[in-house]
Amino acid sequence: MLSSHYSKPIDQTGVEERCARFATRSIKNQTKIEGLKMALNMIDLTTLEGKDTPGKVKQMCYKAIHLHDSYPGLPTVAAVCVYPSMVAIAKEALKGSAVKVASVATAFPSGQSTHEIKIADTRYAVESGADEIDMVISRGRYHSGDYQYVYDEIAAIKEACGNARLKVILETGELGTLDDVARASRIAIAAGADFIKTSTGKIKPAATMPVTLVMLEVIRDHYFATGKMVGMKPAGGISTSKLALHYLIMVKETLGEAWLSNTWFRFGASSLANDVLKQLVKQQTGVYQSGNYFAID
Amino acid sequence: MASKKTTSKTTLPLAVNKTYKIYIGGAFPRTESGRYTEVRDARGGFIANVCLSSRKDFRNAVVAARAAQEGWQDRSAYNRSQTVYRVAEMLQQRESLFIDEMLTMGYARTKAKREFDASVDLIVHYAGWCDKYIQIYSSVNPVASSHFNFSVPEATGVVASIAAQDAALRGIIQACVPAICGGNTVVMLASEKYPLCAVTFAEVLATSDLPGGVVNILTGNRAELQSHFASHMDVNALIAWDVNIGDEIAICRKAADNVKRTYFYESGNKSLQPVDYIMNLQEIKTTWHPIEIIKGSGSGY
């Protein structure tokens, strides 16, 4: 039995109190501008819909590189995140940029398929050019107590990823308690995850501060024990600049500034980018902004 | 039993008189000081010698009381209740003994009978309180955060008690039984005027399933001992009956050395109910614990 299967208890009320404390941090002036730019650069711009088409994906990729051209010196987002069938299109659209292509895989979002199909799904995405793979864990197996299966599956997908970085989606909204979030995080990290990620975006609640804090603390524990860094990606539900800045404060105070780059921290989001842009322009002009001035793609 | 006119002409066989000793840690030692005082009847006839306890006897009694305190408090309320009830049973059985003793000490027969019956009543009443005062004086407190919060009374600890002078039996019962109902242990100084019943009551306690050290009974001189009662740093509370104002001031000043809780009662005070004597020797303890609310906490988790 793996030691990662056991987790230390988590007290939910205490976690929420700690999160409330992050939210009292007042982020002003230069800190705010730097934080907003950092947040932009950490976004995995995402479209994961049944109705995704090459046209839609290309538009999103254009946006990923040209966030708001009238504002000089803006970073790009970190990556775009698409289904495996759209990877090649995205790869082509982003050619020459630093923006990575991430693909969901392993029978996303439910993960209810066979081992072979999940491996094939992953290989297809990697062969299509994906730099990063966002897999889902088998929650059904997890809840039936078959932690070994969950672990083995992650390890096998990691192998199938080759050089692509692996993000492991726990789908915390289906795990039930923070204790389970911590346990699933430990399993994923032990099995070789480069990133752990909260959610698919298809289940509510998706990312929350308490869930993210618990995952960050598991990452910190792993770092304390091994000296190895693991990345974190909250996904779904983070749509305002203010909330994103509170997440960054949480990362800074829980893990340290070494994690404050898109190598180690990402936001999985679709509408966050424009809100951040609005705030940046507001900081620049001193005038509150309207959505009409920010392109939606 | 109080000796019957040891000075008068003897009828055979010669009565075997009781030596009145003090009661510490469940045993009946003599005072370590070797001092005594005579108890005489109304006509000056010798009745018995009783111990003139010293500060060292008091110290030993506090050690015994402290050693017994946690174990006594940890007993279930039901068990404490039955033990106190057992005291009433043992007392009832010795009715004639106590009445004789009171007669010897100068009580009229009807008064002695009344005193005895009221004493049994009082103990039975207190026995019933052991497993009830906690319910009545506890609370669940609706705090404005995600915590379960409750307050319960708990024993103060070791109580030094100076019994009333004038009620031969009820005085000593009032001075120790409420304290023990609430899980405290007691070192009690008996009435100087009526010390015999106190020692005989110790024999009742000794046969009542009450663990040694829960009640310790000293006989002796109030003026000599009270400052030690007040100053001992391992005594948590001091209760005393019929103390004059000068003594009260002296006691309080010493009692402050370790922030003792002090209560001065008047015999015959009708404004206090029996349970008040229990509650004065209780601390209120409040406990907090978080409540995990998956759905209700607003953050989704």
Next chain:
Amino acid sequence: MSKKPDKISWQLSPAPESTEHITINKRYGLFIGGEFVQPLTKKYFNTINPATEQVLSEIALAGERDVDAAVKAARKAYTTVWSKMPASERARYIYRIARLLQERAREFAVIETMDGGKSIRESRDIDVPLAAAHFFYHAGWADKLAYAFPQKKASPLGVVGQIIPWNFPLLMAAWKIAPALAAGNTIVLKPAETTSLTALKLAELMRDAGLPDGVVNIITGAGDTGKYLVAHPDVNKIAFTGSTDVGKLIQRSIAGTQKKLTLELGGKAANIIFEDAAIDQAVEGIVNGIYFNQGHVCCAGSRLFVQESIAVEVERRLKHRMESLVLGDPLDKNTDIGAINSKGQLETIRKYIDIGKKEGLEMFQTNCPVPAKGYWCRPTLFTGVAQSSIIAQEEIFGPVLAVQTFRTVDEVIDKANNTPFGLSAGVWTDKGSKIFNLTSRLKAGVVWANTYNKFDPTSPFGGYKESGFGREGGVHGLQAYVNLT
């Protein structure tokens, strides 16, 4: 945890709370009989901002005759107005005070922070809202006292004298005033000499609330003023929160009088972490336990007991967490650790830190920068401490934690109770049965299990042993302010 690769430095910019909307008078008189009056002593003393050492205002020094005037005003208000008023009317006044305090919350928070040095985050999020909550909760008791004391008739005591400390100036005033008013008493209250301002602002507020003249009187001054109040023959009750030494003096001095007394004194609380605890929340509890309000908390978890098997793990996480604490300008919204309340207190804390060093204990302090002016102490912890160390025995009243390890449940209970104090304790374990074992065996008036330093008006607060007697808050706290017949 700093690693090299990315050289990001994302520091918090200053975020000071505005002081523009508040007014502090140049000088404050004594609040007696519903108005601010000159002290008969004609003397004033300065109150300063401990973060800048700048003078904020001059405060009247009440002498014996001033105290007498205040007690007379309170007596007059008691006999002519307050005791005659229907209880439901009393309730309405107290509700009004609660509401006005909520409306002026920001102003009170800023002044509390300026006068006392505590961080604006705490005065804004804890002190002031809790003070308002105390008035609101107790208001409702005024006409329900019969339900609080079954089989008894509760009547007010008369004039009560209340003496409060400098660590929670407004909150302590609310803890004292609210139940006393609800029970029908009138009040003479003395705030601590370093933190008089919010009590005086509260006086203004109570005047605005239309509270009848003399029902609450605020007299300012130091120890002597308190002594006069305690000694005044027409005071029926003394409620004191402060040091154990002063508490003992008061207990002695009222010997033989009919004055009732409640004492809320010092502490040296054990905060106990078992190996099966939720470690990160426990670490947070340790931080809240000892670094809340710069450790100026009578119930601070100043003795940390960590089960030896997890001592290394806890210590590393604790130090890591401590490094994220921001020390500095108390008015900055990001400040976690404000200024030490006074120069004298800073000297006391330094004395204990020196003792710890001399005892050869391992000391850790965080790296945070410290402002040049004002009174400051970095979050500090000593490890490898034994129960026989002075810093594990005496109340330091500062941000200094003594860490001891233990092996078994019985051992830690014995050590936790091995103190003359008994105000509070903390227990961290995921095992319910273990919690109840500890909560029933710890000799402390408040036991926080898997949490620490939580307060609520419905929750009784007060100590065992030399931490005092009587309770404040909740239904049990009412008893301190009534005669029962």
